[in-house]
Amino acid sequence: xxxxxxxxxxxxxxxxxxxxxxxxxxxxxxxxxxxxxxxxxxxxxxxxxxxxxxxxxxxxxxxxxxxxxxxxxxxxxxxxxxxxxxxxxxxxxxxxxxxxxxxxxxxxxxxxxxxxxxxxxxxxxxxxxxxxxxxxxxxxxxxxxxxxxxxxxxxxxxxxxxxxxxxxxxxxxxxxxxxxxxxxxxxxxxxxxxxxxxxxxxxxxxxxxxxxxxxxxxxxxxxxxxxxxxxxxxxxxxxxxxxxxxxxxxxxxxxxxxxxxxxxxxxxxxxxxxxxxxxxxxxxxxxxxxxxxxxxxxxxxxxxxxxxxxxxxxxxxxxxxxxxxxxxxxxxxxxxxxxxxxxxxxxxxxxxxxxxxxxxxxxxxxxxxxxxxxxxxxxxx
Amino acid sequence: xxxxxxxxxxxxxxxxxxxxxxxxxxxxxxxxxxxxxxxxxxxxxxxxxxxxxxxxxxxxxxxxxxxxxxxxxxxxxxxxxxxxxxxxxxxxxxxxxxxxxxxxxxxxxxxxxxxxxxxxxxxxxxxxxxxxxxxxxxxxxxxxxxxxxxxxxxxxxxxxxxxxxxxxxxxxxxxxxxxxxxxxxxxxxxxxxxxxxxxxxxxxxxxxxxxxxxxxxxxxxxxxxxxxxxxxxxxxxxxxxxxxxxxxxxxxxxxxxxxxxxxxxx
Numbered sequence: 001x002x003x004x005x006x007x008x009x010x011x012x013x014x015x016x017x018x019x020x021x022x023x024x025x026x027x028x029x030x031x032x033x034x035x036x037x038x039x040x041x042x043x044x045x046x047x048x049x050x051x052x053x054x055x056x057x058x059x060x061x062x063x064x065x066x067x068x069x070x071x072x073x074x075x076x077x078x079x080x081x082x083x084x085x086x087x088x089x090x091x092x093x094x095x096x097x098x099x100x101x102x103x104x105x106x107x108x109x110x111x112x113x114x115x116x117x118x119x120x121x122x123x124x125x126x127x128x129x130x131x132x133x134x135x136x137x138x139x140x141x142x143x144x145x146x147x148x149x150x151x152x153x154x155x156x157x158x159x160x161x162x163x164x165x166x167x168x169x170x171x172x173x174x175x176x177x178x179x180x181x182x183x184x185x186x187x188x189x190x191x192x193x194x195x196x197x198x199x200x201x202x203x204x205x206x207x208x209x210x211x212x213x214x215x216x217x218x219x220x221x222x223x224x225x226x227x228x229x230x231x232x233x234x235x236x237x238x239x240x241x242x243x244x245x246x247x248x249x250x251x252x253x254x255x256x257x258x259x260x261x262x263x264x265x266x267x268x269x270x271x272x273x274x275x276x277x278x279x280x281x282x283x284x285x286x287x288x289x290x291x292x293x294x295x296x297x298x299x300x301x302x303x304x305x306x307x308x309x310x311x312x313x314x315x316x317x318x319x320x321x322x323x324x325x326x327x328x329x330x331x332x333x334x335x336x337x338x339x340x341x342x343x344x345x346x347x348x349x350x351x352x353x354x355x356x357x358x359x360x361x362x363x364x365x366x367x368x369x370x371x372x373x374x375x376x377x378x379x380x381x
Numbered sequence: 382x383x384x385x386x387x388x389x390x391x392x393x394x395x396x397x398x399x400x401x402x403x404x405x406x407x408x409x410x411x412x413x414x415x416x417x418x419x420x421x422x423x424x425x426x427x428x429x430x431x432x433x434x435x436x437x438x439x440x441x442x443x444x445x446x447x448x449x450x451x452x453x454x455x456x457x458x459x460x461x462x463x464x465x466x467x468x469x470x471x472x473x474x475x476x477x478x479x480x481x482x483x484x485x486x487x488x489x490x491x492x493x494x495x496x497x498x499x500x501x502x503x504x505x506x507x508x509x510x511x512x513x514x515x516x517x518x519x520x521x522x523x524x525x526x527x528x529x530x531x532x533x534x535x536x537x538x539x540x541x542x543x544x545x546x547x548x549x550x551x552x553x554x555x556x557x558x559x560x561x562x563x564x565x566x567x568x569x570x571x572x573x574x575x576x577x578x579x580x581x582x583x584x585x586x587x588x589x590x591x592x593x594x595x596x597x598x599x600x601x602x603x604x605x606x607x608x609x610x611x612x613x614x615x616x617x618x619x620x621x622x623x624x625x626x627x628x629x630x631x632x633x634x635x636x637x638x639x640x641x642x643x644x645x646x647x
Contacts, residue, residue, distance in 0.1 A: 007452040007455065008577055008578075008581065010452065011452070011455065011456055011459060011572070011577050011580075012574060012577055014417075014456070014572075015456075015459070015571060015572035015573070015574075015577065018571065018572075019571050025625065029626055029627060029630075044571075047571075047573060048571060048573045048574060049573045049574030049575050050574070053574060062573075062574040062575050062578070063578070064574060064578075068574070072574070266641070339637070342637070343630075344626070344630055344633055344634045344637065
């Protein structure tokens with residue numbers, strides 16, 4: 001097995017790190033205070049190729065793969081985990097269009113999404129929950145060349161800062177009764193609802209999308225009628241879950257840096273507290289979580305790039321890494337002592353961010369349910 | 382406009398605290414310190430890219446470095462350089478600034494005519510600022526150090542602003558010349574993902590001593606007139622910390638730090 005990153009990967013990491021370290025920190029206080037995504041950074045993100053990282057070149061993207069996307073999101077998340085949160089959902093939109101869209105749909109929607117003219121979302125979760133996808137309440141009724149959508153999507157990242165929404169809705173009964181649609185924000189009957197005031201990942205906008213007799217042209221059906229479940233689950237599985245893994249991975253990168261910085265600067269009994277075994281153990285545990293998280297996330301990206309079925313790898317990466325981020329952030333708060341709960345120290349933000357990352361893009365329990373089925377099938381004798 | 386940009390791989394200045402001195406060999410121990418392009422050399426490249434955008438032409442990036450540094454140097458192609466020439470030969474090892482300048486000059490004489498050579502004013506590792514003026518001397522062209530602005534009139538006259546202790550000097554001259562630039566000159570552009578892919582198709586050539594005509598005797602450690610008698614690490618000074626956030630947040634953080642250090646009242 002070859003675990004070595006290529007020259008391209010290393011240069012990519014370095015260039016995104018430089019961009020992230022210069023461009024994101026001046027905006028972070030505002031992101032924290034307002035809970036808004038820094039839209040003024042959109043053009044810069046587009047120019048860097050970040051918005052279209054997995055979009056093919058012919059549609060204005062950089063044409064890179066999933067491992068490259070993971071490396072990009074990790075570097076952004078190291079500075080602000082809210083950035084990969086917002087961008088990974090945008091990538092889900094570009095992924096769905098690239099993999100399920102018609103040629104006309106790709107030509108129309110992908111270039112503006114790569115150029116930073118707009119952000120995208122895939123909106124699955126509803127007020128009744130996101131885990132029971134088949135129990136979706138949003139409906140789409142055909143009337144001639146138009147579908148009429150009615151329903152409500154909630155906990156949608158980028159809800160208020162995006163224009164292109166991929167929306168699954170029920171066009172019939174059962175698994176084959178779901179279809180997915182490309183909805184533009186300015187379509188009649190489409191609007192944004194409530195803005196969520198989250199405790200973490202505050203720089204990523206989260207809110208509701210509301211459809212009241214929303215008129216969607218039939219040509220905006222994506223993936224064919226009755227294939228909405230495949231569009232939704234394929235996009236969540238291959239793009240959303242590794243994307244969420246990157247949020248956790250970004251948090252872990254930041255957590256180890258904050259933990260080591262504090263432990264080597266803070267003195268107790270005349271020496272840095274990093275000399276104390278209790279602190280050393282915490283640091284080892286955080287370091288282990290980060291290293292294992294990298295292996296899981298990179299492997300998932302590599303499998304996707306090599307067309308190896310990666311459902312399990314992506315689910316495992318998402319579930320394990322987001323939980324590792326939360327437990328490591330908690331340990332880093334412990335290292336900080338009382339300073340860990342002060343807003344002046346970034347570690348409290350990272351702990352809040354990690355808590356928000358756990359249910360986002362599918363709860364830990366749903367991921368464990370999926371993984372248990374795989375394990376039982378694989379090892380049952 | 383034919384522009385040559387000289388670059389050098391150096392230990393990343395962000396990690397300079399990790400660099401130590403081996404007291405026995407009198408060399409720097411760079412383990413665990415990433416290698417990057419000397420930061421000021423990126424300002425030099427940015428200046429070249431701006432000039433090429435206005436006047437057209439080509440940018441050749443030259444570096445005297447081991448071949449193992451090519452992945453790092455390739456970043457200059459991703460920034461926009463057209464080709465990379467790496468001067469690499471075991472005989473070059475240990476060259477002092479004079480030997481380095483004479484080797485680079487020989488390589489430049491081989492590559493052909495140039496209008497402009499742009500270098501960083503100094504490197505982040507040795508910081509001598511000697512290579513670029515020596516290079517100009519070998520090539521028989523003028524050199525301006527501490528360049529903070531480059532303007533070119535339509536009739537091809539360069540107007541170069543350079544910093545001196547008391548202010549600035551503005552000189553007008555015609556190509557060719559060697560310019561040694563400072564940070565104030567510009568802000569190097571980011572390397573985009575598309576640029577990284579484009580750079581993979583660009584020309585990288587390695588030149589050895591046999592590929593050039595070395596007129597001067599100064600090559601490698603044995604040919605370097607500079608002999609290092611003693612190297613000493615500077616006395617460690619207090620580490621600076623930049624407090625982030627708005628004034629209120631910075632003031633609070635400062636108060637916390639002072640409290641932790643034992644400076645508190647009551």
